[in-house]
Amino acid sequence: MKHDLKRGALLLASATFFTAALNALQKLTGSSLPALEIIFFRNLFSLPFVLLIASRTGIILKTHHFGGHVLRSVVGLISMIMVVITVTRLPLAEQQVLSYTQPLFLVLLSIPLLHERPSLQRWIAVSIGFSGVIVVALGKGLLHGAGGAVPSWAYFVALAQGAVGALTTMQIRQLSATEASTTIALWQAILMTLMTALPLPFIWTTPGMTEAACLVAVGAFAGIAQVLQTEAFASAQVSAIGPFAYSGLLWAALIGWFGFGEIPGIAMVTGGLLIIGSGVWMLRHDRPAKQKAVAEGTMDAATGTPP
Structure with a gap:
């Protein structure tokens, strides 16, 4: 693979902009339309783009793990519902920063599900990240029962969405052992569209x-x-451009500020820096291990020793 850091960073930052923009649109429609109706159209109109990606390497729907795709789609659907609920009730920047807890939950879930043993650096990063969550919570008075105009439960749902998002990532890892990434994406788009279409006649609200x-x-x-x-x-x-995924917080803050009059507070900014810092640390911590593995593999190949 040709490593083009500038192109990769620009593309990833652009992807986070469109994600922040779609969350803003979900915020606009979430107050008048059911979450499942919004998610149905999200999956329906994104399907052509998924097909476009898949067509580059070949559209493959054949699978020996259909049950795994169904389970992954159900969990992914729950995550999408939680996102619509939280962006409708929380400032966009706060919902975005709480969604960045996903790598932290990924470390925790890797212990029982993948039987991994996180390093000391990862545990430190997780501790720093969750301290950022506490800072955000203290800033809103949630730990003292004074959530203000925003319901306290919405913050807990946003935090839980990070855990559910981590679970979907874990499921993708497990499926990718035998399935192509395009196959996983195709089944997700198809199954989520069908799942949200079933209850549509019972919850339908005609949009303007x-x-x-x-x-x-x-x-x-x-x-x-x-x-x-x-x-x-x-x-x-991924380890090189991964930190640029956090540019989504900048887009969410700007859209929230100019589009909805949501001005980020000091606690949100401070907590966000702690959460993002922990995520970047984990990404940087992964790089030396990967480079060492590549170097060892190259040395083995040169000496004729099997890796």
Whole structure:
């Protein structure tokens, strides 16, 4: 793979912009339309973009782990519902920063599910990250029962969404051992569209012209974000461009500020820096181990020793 850091970073930052934009549109429509209806259109209109990605390497739907795809789609659907619920009630920047707890939960879930033993550096990073969550909570008075105009439970749902998002990542890891990434993406898009279509007749709320345009844009932005992210990770190493994924907080803060009048507070900024810092630390910590593995593999190849 040709390593183009500048191109990969630009593409990943652009992907986070479209993700922040679709969250803003979900915030606009979430107050008047059911979450499942929004998610249906998100998956429906993003499907052409998923097909575009898959067509580059070949569209393969054949699988020996259909049950795994169903379970992954159910968990992914729960995560999407939680996102719509939280962006509707929380400032965009706060929802975004709490979603960055996903790598922290990924470390915790790797112990019982993958039987991994996290290093001391990872445990320190997790501790720093969750201290950032406490700072955000203290800033809103949640630990003292004074959540203000925003319901306290919305913050806990946003935090839980980080855990559910980590679980979906874990499921993708397990499926990718035998399934192509495009196959996983295709089944996710198809199954989520079907799952949300089933209850649609019972929850349907006819959108207005503006809402309908927002729903189409939500799906298009989700698809564009996925294409950009795929191209980004195809352009450069994940450990090198991974930190640019946190640029989503900047986009969310700017859109929230100018679009909804949401001004980030000191506690949110401080807590966000702690959470993002822990995530970047874990990404940087992974790089030396990978480089060492590559170097050892190269040396083994040169000496004729099997790795």
